[in-house]
Amino acid sequence: MPSMFPSPATGGDDINRRPLNEPQADEHTIPTVLKVVFWMLFATAAFMIFSGLVMYTAGYTGPEDVEESYKDVVVNNQKFIGGINAFAGIVIAALTSQLPRGGKNPRRILLGIVLLVVLTDLLSFATRAGGFALAVIAVLLALEALLMFRPSINAHIERNHMARVMGRKS
Known part of the structure; x- marks a missing residue:
């Protein structure tokens, strides 16, 4: 029976604390997400690379x-x-290639670059x-940044990170 007064110790049937219905995968498989x-x-x-190159070479349209100084600006x-956009697209592609191996730092750097590109593109x-x-581009990158930190991906990256850390010390 739900209580009128919430507490950290629930009766065990809290809908917010139920496990996700994601199937448990083998440790060596890459999550679908x-x-x-x-x-x-x-x-x-x-x-991003394509649109960046188009913007770079398009000229005034x-x-x-209007005055020539305005066109130049x-x-x-x-x-x-x-x-x-072209440079960030190259960097994002390079860092994305490291995601399946599960490094924490490439994902953090990728998130920082994604946030900067989202702000720049929206402005x-x-x-x-x-x-x-x-x-x-900004909406797609924001969605991808959100999906990049799903629980199954977090578990995969943590597993790979711990395997690297334990491998170095022994």
């Missing part, structure tokens, strides 16, 4: 009846944002320095 995040990150990185902003989209693709 990690495989999905892996391929999503690679696809997003490829899209706005109205022609717009082109410089596009090149800057395009260069950031660029909001200030109209880039197109709709920047908003799509």
Whole structure:
């Protein structure tokens, strides 16, 4: 019977403390969620590289009846944002390749880069320095960062990290 006064010691049927219905996998298999995040990150990185190169090489595409100094500022902003996206896409692809082996540090660095790219792309989209693709990239990266820290992936990475630590000391 549920109590009117919540406490840390429940009767055992707390819906928030029930185990997840994820099947227990073998220690040597890669979780399905990690495989999905892996391929999503690679696809997003490829899209980032492509859109970054397009932005870098596009030139001015706005109205022609503006001053040349304004056109130069717009082109410089596009090149800057395009260069950031292309470089970040390469770095994300490189760090993503290390995820299945389960290192803690590559995942932390990847999260930091993802957060910086999300902020940069959303600000660029909001200030109209880039197109709709920047908003799509930001949403995809935010979703992938959320999925990257699922409990099954955390357990996989912790298992691999402990295997490395125990392997070094002995």
